[in-house]
Amino acid sequence: MSGVFPVVHRVSGVFAIQGDEYVKRGPARASDVVGLGRLDSIATGETVGTGKKAPQGVETPPPPQPVFVTGLGIQDRKDEVKLTTALGKLCEEDPSLEAEHSRETHQLLLKGQGEMHLRVALERLKRKYSISVDRVRRQVPYKETIRKSVEIRGRHKKQSGGHGQFGDVVIEIRPQPRGAGFAFSEEISGGVVPKQFFPSVEYGALDYLNKGPLGFPVVDVAVTLKDGSYHSVDSSDMAFRAAARLAMSEGMPQCSPVLLEPIMAVSIMVPSDATARINGIIPQRRGHILGFDARSGWPGWDVIEAHIPASEIEDLIIELRSATAGVGTYHAKFDHLAELSGKLADEVVSEHAEAAA
Structure with missing residues (x-):
């Protein structure tokens, strides 16, 4: 139930969760972790309670921005429509997941907080909805x-x-x-x-x-x-x-046609003692450091601003967490297009032609 218009649900019981077993128990109090039987129309972040009066909603923080993306290739074409619905359900249950159909590359993408996060989500997709997909590399929207x-x-x-x-x-x-x-x-x-x-x-x-x-x-x-x-x-x-x-x-x-690659504006948040290591990682990914400053409200943390090609941030979070004992993160958004020439451009054009053949 949420808001000023409570929705009434009848549940079959309150259960304690013990591994993969559910044991019926007595009433639950605030902060208890329990399972509610036959309750399938509630969304993550909503507040439940008892009685006729709607409970006071608990304010939850917004989900973190995705930092890891994979493309999805469906194994059985007859599952296409079912896949869209199933991904929508997964994202309702876990708001830190995002499913998107790219208008530029026409590729189905699944975004989350890391490689393991997406692996668990896809295992759940297979187990709960009987849909198997292949993980494929995300296509970069070159121009x-x-x-x-x-x-x-x-x-x-x-x-x-x-x-x-x-x-x-x-x-x-x-x-x-x-x-x-x-x-x-x-x-x-x-x-x-x-x-x-x-x-x-x-x-x-x-x-x-x-x-x-x-x-x-x-x-x-x-x-x-x-x-x-x-x-x-x-x-x-x-x-x-x-x-x-x-x-x-x-x-x-x-x-004289020339290839253009998307450049992302990236804000990297890391402990101050890891800043020097991150400053060494960015140039290795053809990135350009714009500057860094202390992270507001986070003593002992820095924010590094940089421009990094979209093709170079696919697994950035893995290296970033490795260099910061698992606590570093980043936000990225499209900034501009830049010319790409030489061997790298030749490889992109060649791979694209082979994929289209």
Whole structure:
């Protein structure tokens, strides 16, 4: 029961928990650890009591932010719908768990407080709901962009009896400042491309940007329709969309594409005597230390602020706890995208291509 509107439940008894056995006992007092029979609609954090009056709620702290993530691969496709429901139940029972379907990588993720925490949760998933999943590496949501501009023509022409298809565009593709996103404009004069087809050219460009030359979504690119031609009978929205998509596919590889990796803003909380050790760990993960300060309200603790690539924090909590006798933790959130080049970029592109094959 919680709040001002109590919900009445009838339980089959109060039980003492002794290992894996439940022994019926007398009334329970505040702070006792007990089991309640046939009570399946109460959530973690709610307060229960006896009588008609709702008990005074106990304020519980918010669950800690997840620091360990794994991808989930379902073993039996028929369990997909059941898996979503089961994960929701697990997260209700344990608010420090989070299940998420990544919109960027389309991967099902389970987040928690460490490797053992997730292992126990997945064992419970199998035991209670009869669903088996594989743990897979979390995919990093890489992006790509371009370094230089190019002007390119795309011509889509098909004739197969009756009305054909014709669309002809000349577009300029150029880089945008980081974070500016996609922009489309036109500089058509003389009606060489009718206005009604401008949106189709934009949609054709956007179609291509879902997967660029390196195989990742493209960001921070501007496209300008400069010139083109049309046919009074054979031109259509579909034809101009195809022409723009063709121009993008031929032009983008000429624009010096570059891989972008997500960089996380990380706050690491550790005892002060471990700060020097953590300062050595961060550069090993291609991180950059921004500074550190005393942790407010925690005498003898420091907070280290750093930027670390998302690909390098997957198992950070394991090394962090090893260096701090198990007490260190961190918070992380996305900060910006940064260029990744050289051998590391080549490996990412190669692995992505192999996985997509």
